[in-house]
């Protein structure tokens with residue numbers, strides 16, 4: 001009962017928000033079958049990340065890194081959005097329909113938010129279905145939707161040099177326009193839902209604090225406590241694929 005009251009209190013805040021933002025991480029896609037990065041079942045528990053998800057690792061062995069990304073692409077290809085993704089997409093439609101704005105800022109590179117029907121999505125760490133020229137002969141991205149690729153590393157269709165995955169590796173800067181946009185959205189948000197992220201990787205992990213400093217509320221949804229938990233206004237512990245549909249359908253009853 002106490003839990004039900006708490007959920008309704010949070011639903012009222014979310015339902016009345018005019019400019020909510022969802023900030024998502026690997027946890028929201030876990031229920032679609034995509035492994036998270038950290039933790040006991042995390043993707044990176046056995047791998048040396050510096051060999052695979054850094055520019056240095058890529059330059060040392062582009063064939064191996066592309067092989068790994070192609071394997072991940074083939075795994076992601078078999079997945080579909082889950083009720084957490086769909087609940088966010090449905091809430092975006094509701095908020096926009098009554099004249100507000102709703103954006104999903106995601107650290108995920110899997111494209112599942114768009115597949116669920118979310119229209120306003122900021123991808124902080126890129127998108128695994130795109131690649132770009134290592135030598136940056138053009139700023140245009142190359143869409144590589146098929147897997148497996150015929151060769152590793154794939155050649156740039158314009159200059160013949162090699163393509164790299166369009167993702168942000170450790171130590172690399174995020175696209176400045178993407179940072180600017182996400183800082184603006186976080187600063188203007190009246191509510192930020194922080195879903196399925198360990199809140200360890202910056203600058204993404206700093207966005208909820210931008211919302212808080214600007215007077216917005218931060219609501220965390222995660223299986224377990226994180227570094228954000230003590231600063232969040234509310235923390236709901238459980239599966240995002242269960243909590244989000246419940247919370248956001250309750251929120252609709254409070255929508256003005």
Ligand code: BJW
Nearest residue numbers: 025026027036037038107171173196197198201202223240
């Ligand atoms: C569930 C669930 C369910 C599970 N329901 N929940 C400031 C301070 C300190 C360091 C830095 C700083 N600024 C920059 C840095 C350096 C670095 C960094 O942050 N390091 C920290 C680790 C300390 N940042 C960078 O390098 C960034 N670049 C940058 O800032 O450039 C300027 C600069 C450089 C160097 C120094 C200073 C400035 C770039 C970061 C790029 C991150 N890239 C990756 C790989 C993407 C490509 C790929 O996938 O191959 O992005 S790393 C990886 O982590 C991936 C993710 O997007 C990201 C975040 O992970 P996420 O989503 O939080 O996943 P997990 O696994 O950590 O957590 C999952 C959570 O879900 C858990 O909490 C579970 O409990 C939960 N969960 N199932 C609800 N069903």
